[in-house]
Amino acid sequence: MRPLLLLFFLALTSSAAPRPNVVLVLADDQGWGETGYHGHPRLRTPVLDEMAASGLRFNRFYSAAPNCSPTRASILTGRHPNRSGVFAPNHSTRPEEITIAQILRRAGYRTGHFGKWHVGAVKAASPTNPAHMGYEEYLAHDNFFEMNPPLSRNGADPTIIQGESSQICVDAAVEFLRKVRVEGDAPFFVTLWFGSPHSPYSGLPDDVALYADEPGKDLRRRFAEITAMDRAIGRFREALREMGEADDTLLWYTSDNGVTIEGVPEDQRGGLFNGVWRGHKGDLYEGGLRVPAIIEWPAVVAEPRSTDVPAVTTDMFATLLGLLELRHPDPDRPLDGWDLSPVIRGEAVAERPSPIGxxxxxxxxxxxxxxxxxxxxxxxxxxxxxxxxxxxxxxxxxxxxxxxxxxxxxxxxxxxxxxxxxxxxxxxxxxxxxxxxxxxxxxxxxxxxxxxxxxxxxxxxxxxxxxxxxxx
Incomplete structure (x- = not known):
């Protein structure tokens, strides 16, 4: 019976519908109000505005923590970051954690990480670098970076790459996708985690010039970083269309925490905008946790929609398992996320089943x-x-x-x-x-x-x- 069962399961596998590509885009310190579609009076984000107008917009999306490393750990593991000791920035995740990249790679996905990592050292010897956590290729930095960033490729010593950092990350990601397609038709999973607009701020002169009326150079450079990141996301979307991959690629954009005042002198903070939300990065009031979030997936989200259902970065793990019909290899391991598949598919969902901690x-x-x-x-x-x-x-x-x-x-x-x-x-x-x-x-x-x-x-x-x- 064993050979017959094996043939049966092989037949099931070969007849299964192709799985979509998945790209998780993460901004660094971009607050809820720092997009045009959320009403910022001056900031220019035409690409994100277009995505919000055509895709699924989350009106009530939260980062799992009000700061960087913890939120990144929540995306990778589907667990509250404190479970693995990622209490604050610079706290490493644990090598024993199971990541979404590991699960998808075992399911046949090609996996790549490009940009900020910040849940462990990225050098080759680190047990929590992207390679050890499920990625076959990466171009990454341990923490924040800006113009002309020094980045490590697959654990090698970092080298300085000249240029605008968001575009550098996109170029590396697109290069990986083209390589994947030359080598076969396997689906790809990419985490595209920008270093912008985290302080210290820098920007291309033309982008900085767009904000000449802002009260100080730090705010002008911060906004310039966001506009450059927006443009880079647009070029990534263009590459997906050119490759014929856009319709069946789930592109999920969000940020790692609410608006920050770091690097913005007190006399310039009046230029920041975060809607009505109280607080900022570091706070557990809404201003520290509410972040922009959009899903663009033309094959499933064919018409523009929005949802008021509360959702959180921890949900991304469970949602991908649900959408891709995959099981967690350790079913007894506690997860904190909720599967948002019904929301994404457009089913009538008014509330989440349990609160967010x-x-x-x-x-x-x-x-x-x-x-x-x-x-x-x-x-x-x-x-x-x-x-x-x-x-x-x-x-x-x-x-x-x-x-x-x-x-x-x-x-x-x-x-x-x-x-x-x-x-x-x-x-x-x-x-x-x-x-x-x-x-x-x-x-x-x-x-x-x-x-x-x-x-x-x-x-x-x-x-x-x-x-x-x-x-x-």
Whole structure:
């Protein structure tokens, strides 16, 4: 019977419908309001505006954390970043984590990563470089980069590549796609993670000149980076069309956290725009977590649509597994994401089934850290153009105590959001009636607060179990 069963499964495999290509595009520090389609009064993003007008626009999309490395880990693993000790920027993910790139590669996808990595060192010896986490090719940087970036190709010593950084990433990604097509018809999975518009800011003179009326050079350069990134995304889309791949490529764009004030002097911050949202990068208020998000996939999203269903970067993993009909190799491993396939296919979905947990574990990220890997392997090899002396270091979490749930946490449902600052009284907001989070309802709705606080604590205990390594 074994040969017959083998032939049966081979027949199923050969007759299965071709799987779509997948490209995950990630901006670095681009806030919700920093697009034309979200109403920015001056910023020019014609490509993103076109995508929003023709694709699926998420009106309520969140980054899993209000800062960089944690959100990137959430996309790769479908788990809250604290489960693997990625509490804050420069915290490495763990080699034992299972990534979406690993799963798709085993399913026959060609995999490439281009741009910022920031969940471990990218050099060849690092156990958490893109190659070890599922990518066959990569051109990457450990952390942020700007014009003329020094980048590592497949773990080699970094070399400076002259030019605008977003376009460099796109050129490398397109080169990879053309190679994939020369070699066969396998689907491709690409993470295109830009270094823009993270500080320090720089821009092409023509792009900077577009914003001559802005109050200072830092803001002008920041906006120039966003416009250059927008243009690079447009050229990537053009390449997909030229290759005949656009219709069946799921192109998913978002950002890693809300708008930042880093690198923008106080006298220039009036030029920033983030809608009505309270707070900015680093906060668990909406301004630190709400990010732009669009899916362009003509074969499935044939008409422009938008959704108000809350979604988060952690959902991207589960969604791809659902859309591609793939199973997680470790079904017992806790995941925090929800499969958005019904939303993408246009089914009537009004709410997500469970709240989204956020947890910025400040105590873990700032004190008592121990190395997760050999000390040498935690150090990066890719300097920045303006600060070549920087040596990025990645950390492991300290010992977690079950009774210690310090830091800032939030529990965000379809309507209500609970925010808790350590031992201080929790705050409760009605995001539908009060999206700017101006009115704390905790005193008026104590039962709801107690219920949501218990749910949050139960979820944090689950995260703490993962921190101990129990999932491996």
């Amino acid at each position: 956020f947890w910025r574990y400040d105590k873990a990220s700032e004190t008592g850290n121990e190395r997760w890997m050999d000390a040498e392997l935690t150090h990066g090899t890719t300097p920045t153009t303006r600060n070549p002396g920087i040596d990025f270091v990645n950390y492991k979490h300290p010992v977690a105590k079950t009774e210690d749930f310090g830091g800032v946490a939030a529990w965000t449902g379809n309507r209500y959001k609970l925010v808790r600052f350590g031992s201080k009284p929790p705050e409760l907001y009605d995001l539908l009636a009060d999206p700017a989070e101006t009115t704390n309802l905790a005193a008026k709705q104590p039962e709801r607060v107690r219920s949501m606080l218990q749910q949050l604590t139960d979820w944090q205990r689950s995260v703490e179990v993962s921190l101990t390594g129990a999932d491996y």
